[in-house]
Amino acid sequence: MSLFEVKNITVAFGGVKALNDVSFGVDKGEIFTIIGPNGAGKSTLFNVISRIYEPSKGEIYFENQNISKTKPHNISKLGIARTFQNLELFENATVLQNLLLGRHIYKRTNILSEVFFTPSARKQEHEYRLKVEEVIDFLDLQHYRDTLINGLPYGVRKNVELARALCTDPKLLLLDEPSSGLTNEETIDLGFWIKDIQSLLGITIIMIEHDMSFVNKVSDRILALNYGKILASGLPEEIKNNADVKQAYMGE
Amino acid sequence: MRFIFKTKYSQDINIAKHNGDRFWYSLLILIMVALPLVLDDFYLGEISYICILSIAGIGLMILSGYTGLASLGHAAFLGVGAYTHAFLLTNGIPFYASIPIVIVVSFLVGAAIGIPILRLTGMYLAIATLALGFIAEHVFIKWEHFTGGNRGLPVPQPEFLGMSFYDSVFFYYVCLVFLIAAMFAAINILRSPTGRAFVAIRDSEIAAQSLGVNLGLYKALSFAISGAFTGLAGALLAHYIGYLAPDIFNIFLSLTLLLLIVVGGMGSLHGTVFGAIFVGFLPQLIAICRDYLPSSIGSQPGLEPMLFGLILVFFILYEPLGIYGRWMKIKLFFELFPTYKRQTFKKQKVFTKSDRV
Numbered sequence: 001m002s003l004f005e006v007k008n009i010t011v012a013f014g015g016v017k018a019l020n021d022v023s024f025g026v027d028k029g030e031i032f033t034i035i036g037p038n039g040a041g042k043s044t045l046f047n048v049i050s051r052i053y054e055p056s057k058g059e060i061y062f063e064n065q066n067i068s069k070t071k072p073h074n075i076s077k078l079g080i081a082r083t084f085q086n087l088e089l090f091e092n093a094t095v096l097q098n099l100l101l102g103r104h105i106y107k108r109t110n111i112l113s114e115v116f117f118t119p120s121a122r123k124q125e126h127e128y129r130l131k132v133e134e135v136i137d138f139l140d141l142q143h144y145r146d147t148l149i150n151g152l153p154y155g156v157r158k159n160v161e162l163a164r165a166l167c168t169d170p171k172l173l174l175l176d177e178p179s180s181g182l183t184n185e186e187t188i189d190l191g192f193w194i195k196d197i198q199s200l201l202g203i204t205i206i207m208i209e210h211d212m213s214f215v216n217k218v219s220d221r222i223l224a225l226n227y228g229k230i231l232a233s234g235l236p237e238e239i240k241n242n243a244d245v246k247q248a249y250m251g252e
Numbered sequence: 253m254r255f256i257f258k259t260k261y262s263q264d265i266n267i268a269k270h271n272g273d274r275f276w277y278s279l280l281i282l283i284m285v286a287l288p289l290v291l292d293d294f295y296l297g298e299i300s301y302i303c304i305l306s307i308a309g310i311g312l313m314i315l316s317g318y319t320g321l322a323s324l325g326h327a328a329f330l331g332v333g334a335y336t337h338a339f340l341l342t343n344g345i346p347f348y349a350s351i352p353i354v355i356v357v358s359f360l361v362g363a364a365i366g367i368p369i370l371r372l373t374g375m376y377l378a379i380a381t382l383a384l385g386f387i388a389e390h391v392f393i394k395w396e397h398f399t400g401g402n403r404g405l406p407v408p409q410p411e412f413l414g415m416s417f418y419d420s421v422f423f424y425y426v427c428l429v430f431l432i433a434a435m436f437a438a439i440n441i442l443r444s445p446t447g448r449a450f451v452a453i454r455d456s457e458i459a460a461q462s463l464g465v466n467l468g469l470y471k472a473l474s475f476a477i478s479g480a481f482t483g484l485a486g487a488l489l490a491h492y493i494g495y496l497a498p499d500i501f502n503i504f505l506s507l508t509l510l511l512l513i514v515v516g517g518m519g520s521l522h523g524t525v526f527g528a529i530f531v532g533f534l535p536q537l538i539a540i541c542r543d544y545l546p547s548s549i550g551s552q553p554g555l556e557p558m559l560f561g562l563i564l565v566f567f568i569l570y571e572p573l574g575i576y577g578r579w580m581k582i583k584l585f586f587e588l589f590p591t592y593k594r595q596t597f598k599k600q601k602v603f604t605k606s607d608r609v
Contacts, residue, residue: 050462076464088459090452092519096264100445101452105464107445111473114444115437121444122265128445129261168463 002061003028003204004172009058011044011228018044019055020228026172031198031205033215035239036225037249042208043085045225046174049206050075050082062172077105079171083161083178085208095144095152095160099135102167103128132167139163139193155186166197173197175207179214187214194218212250216240224249254587267439284428293420297492300420302525302532303427304488307434309512309524311481314438316510317519318447319474320454321370322378325385326509329479331392331501333358333486335399338407338496347412351487358483359476366475370468385506392498404497407490417491427488434481438521441477450474482509504557511564517574526575534560 002025011019019041026032034042047053049060051072059068062078070078081102090098106128109121136142139159149157158181165173178194179187195218197203209215215222215236222239224231226248232239239245256263256270268274288296312326336357340350369380392399399405409417417423441447449470452460461467490496508531516527538559542550549555571578585592 052458052461071466072461073464073466076462082462084459088456088462090455090459092455093448093451097448097451101448101460101463101465104445104449104452109444109446111441111446111477114441114446117440117444121440122262125265125444126261129264164463 002026003063004206005061006045006049007059007061009045009048009060010056011041011048011053012056017228019048021058022225022228022230023058024223024230024233026204026206028204029198029202030220031194031207031218033207033209033219033222034225035209035212035215035222035245035249036231039227040225041228042225043176044228046082046176046208049080049174076168076170079169080174081165081168081170081172082174083158083165083176085176085180087157087161089149089157089161089164091149094146094148095141096132096146098149098160098164099132099167100128102135102164103131105168131169135163135166138166138196154181155183158182158186162193166201166203170203173203173205175205175209177208177210179209179211187211190214191218265443267436267443281432285425288421288424296420296424298532298536300424300427300488301492302528303424303431304485304492305509305512305528305532306431306525307488308482308485308509309516309528310434310438310521311478311483311485312509313513313516313519313521313524314441314450314481315474315478317513317523318442318454319450319471321471321474322374323381323478323506324378324503324510325381325383325388325506326478326482327501327503327505328385328388329358329362329482330486330489330505331388331498332361332479333483334407334490334493334496334501335392335405335486336483337487337490338405339398341408341410342405347410351484354483354487355480358486359480361483362476362479363472365479366472367468370471370475382503382506385501385503389498389501392501399496399498402498404495406495407493409491409494423491426491430484430488434484435521438481442521446470446473507557507560511560513574514564515567515574517576518572520574520576522579523574523576526579530575534563 004026005023006025007023009019009022010017022041022045034045036042044053048055051067051070055068059066061067062080065078067075067078090101107124109118109124113121136145139162141156141159141163144152144156144160149160152160158178162175162178175194179190182190191214194205194207198205207219219236221234222236223233224239224242224245231244231248232242234242254270254272258264263269268277287299291299308326308330311329312323315321315323315326333354337350337354340353341347345353365384369377369384372380393401395401396403412426415422417426442450449460449465452463452465453467453470453474457467460470493500512527512531513523514527515530516525517523535556538556542555544550567574573580
């Protein structure tokens with residue numbers, strides 16, 4: 001049984017079908033990559049999974065639980081975290097505050113204990129921080145704790161967003177173009193980190209990515225989309241040699 | 253330049269980050285406590301008013317500066333607080349019991365208004381809150397049983413701790429204590445998960461939601477907390493004014509509060525105090541300036557609102573971070589002297605943000 005399953009998802013914006021009857025499953029511990037040309041429906045798929053878009057048809061299952069009707073703010077409580085294609089960080093806050101927000105789903109305090117900042121509120125802050133520090137160590141963010149996001153270079157921001165997603169302790173991580181805008185070295189680092197997230201932290205990853213050499217290196221399985229439809233899916237080798245994918249995406 | 257060597261997580265959680273903070277803020281409080289020794293009743297009254305404005309400013313700052321929701325009708329909450337307080341005192345409820353009731357009532361009113369109104373964003377929210385201000389003003393006029401309508405409502409000045417509110421020194425201390433308490437409450441909220449969730453909503457709703465922040469709940473909570481602070485300020489304002497009339501809580505008071513947080517510095521609690529000092533003394537300054545202007549300009553009735561408007565525009569154009577932002581720049585200038593660069597505070601242009609999610 002798959003950890004995560006999408007069944008016959010269709011998303012229509014008026015007459016345009018951004019996704020048309022898409023179904024696939026992702027096994028636990030896998031790195032699953034979605035590729036496809038612009039407008040293929042990749043980001044739409046992510047937004048359906050995080051419940052920002054309402055699918056016209058179809059269901060999504062996570063750990064055998066139907067999440068097609070779950071509220072968007074409850075998705076992260078189930079253990080699904082995501083990053084965004086064009087960075088959605090809290091720009092006027094420090095890196096530390098951004099990461100602490102990743103722990104928001106574990107909040108136990110209520111407004112009264114916060115107004116008086118009771119010992120339990122303080123204890124909770126310490127617990128949050130402990131986890132955040134683990135992630136900071138994992139992704140080498142030690143230098144940036146107290147820096148505002150505003151003042152950070154792009155590559156570090158990407159990294160902070162990944163860190164923030166990891167702070168939620170997810171079971172499934174959705175990465176929307178993690179390597180876009182990164183330098184070569186940063187992309188290589190990212191490859192190692194993604195592999196580490198899979199092997200050390202045991203997190204399943206679904207990733208949208210364009211850099212094919214990067215995709216082939218880290219992915220266990222690949223799904224190719226075009227015009228909202230599944231073009232092909234399988235192991236990296238199979239996709240590389242698939243005639244349809246070559247024609248639609250990679251070119252002859 | 254000060255380098256803080258951190259060895260404990262508590263150092264990031266504590267309010268005072270180092271001994272310098274402790275020293276200067278203690279000194280400030282000592283000076284504030286000693287002020288009645290040197291100032292006469294008039295200036296004490298002015299400073300009490302500034303304390304009240306600061307508390308209201310904290311309320312609006314949490315809503316606009318930290319949660320990013322505009323409000324052009326915040327005088328409504330001042331009115332709710334003032335009328336509730338006056339009504340309770342008139343009915344014999346003692347001061348120490350009335351204040352908590354006022355806070356709870358304003359909190360609930362804020363939540364009740366917040367839940368429907370916060371489905372709107374940006375410009376539409378501004379218009380809705382503007383309307384809220386007008387509606388509240390009319391409610392104060394029409395609900396005569398509760399507010400006395402246009403005849404007004406005298407505010408009882410009961411004894412509290414054996415002292416009278418007519419005593420300006422005592423009233424000054426009451427305002428000061430409430431300001432300090434409100435400051436601590438606001439700092440505590442902002443350094444805990446709820447405050448961070450507010451900032452998250454301000455900077456990126458979509459990311460906040462994906463991290464598990466319930467947008468509707470937290471926006472309503474922000475409105476409610478903001479209402480509670482402003483309601484408390486309203487209760488003190490009732491004592492300060494002594495006689496409530498509906499037209500006190502008009503659009504001009506709402507705009508004064510807006511001016512306060514913009515001039516003080518959006519997104520900083522220091523800014524509320526700076527802004528309150530500015531807004532509190534400005535009318536006096538204008539009154540003094542009138543005497544020196546030619547009578548054709550000096551005696552114009554609309555001079556004050558016009559100057560308020562001009563100052564608001566001036567700050568938004570040239571110092572969007574307000575007085576507090578300017579203060580930070582001056583501080584950094586001396587810390588880094590002589591290597592300060594103007595570019596430090598230049599906002600980077602980011603072209604990557606999209607509405608495509």
